[in-house]
């Protein structure tokens with residue numbers, strides 16, 4: 001059987017029979033793949049820890065007729081700090097869900113950049129931060145940008161002019177922010193306050209250290225959320241179940 005190596009993040013797993021699991025992996029080299037982790041449901045298996053969602057692993061895989069098989073595995077980072085805190089855990093799960101929803105199997109065209117971005121986001125989630133959601137909103141924008149689905153945030157999604165003079169609008173169907181002249185051209189448009197546009201631009205470009213210290217006012221937080229949620233809902237081919245879980249945590253907190 002031919003073999004190949006890969007660095008991967010575990011996106012999710014499901015049972016295969018009594019002892020095995022099928023893992024959905026995002027690999028640096030080959031994009032999203034599925035592979036069998038034989039015996040990984042046995043408590044004594046070497047693969048047990050390596051099948052946990054968002055674990056970073058280094059793999060040797062054997063090519064098989066249907067699903068490839070994991071033959072060797074080494075854990076690079078299990079992100080233990082994310083597993084003992086429900087706020088961090090739920091956001092790491094969201095990152096995996098979003099990546100799974102927006103990536104196509106065996107599309108390696110931007111897999112290295114996506115892999116690096118995702119590892120960086122998971123690492124930032126382990127760090128003390130002023131506003132944990134800055135990491136997932138920055139991830140939303142940057143992942144979509146790499147994959148070619150970015151919302152327009154610097155130039156009007158309709159006419160392409162720089163977004164300079166408010167009032168601005170936001171339309172998922174039009175592709176992002178709209179200038180004052182174009183903000184009535186789309187049926188699903190809603191107002192985008194100027195400070196929210198600046199916040200979205202900050203989330204798009206801020207370096208890691210700045211993201212960890214970033215805390216916009218509450219009104220801006222809710223309109224960032226509205227813009228990105230609606231945009232992702234419009235673009236994703238399936239609903240993101242982890243969003244409901246994040247919402248239920250928010251409700252419980254308030």
Ligand SMILES: [Zn+2]
Pocket residue numbers: 156157158159160161178179180181182
């Ligand atoms: Zn315009």
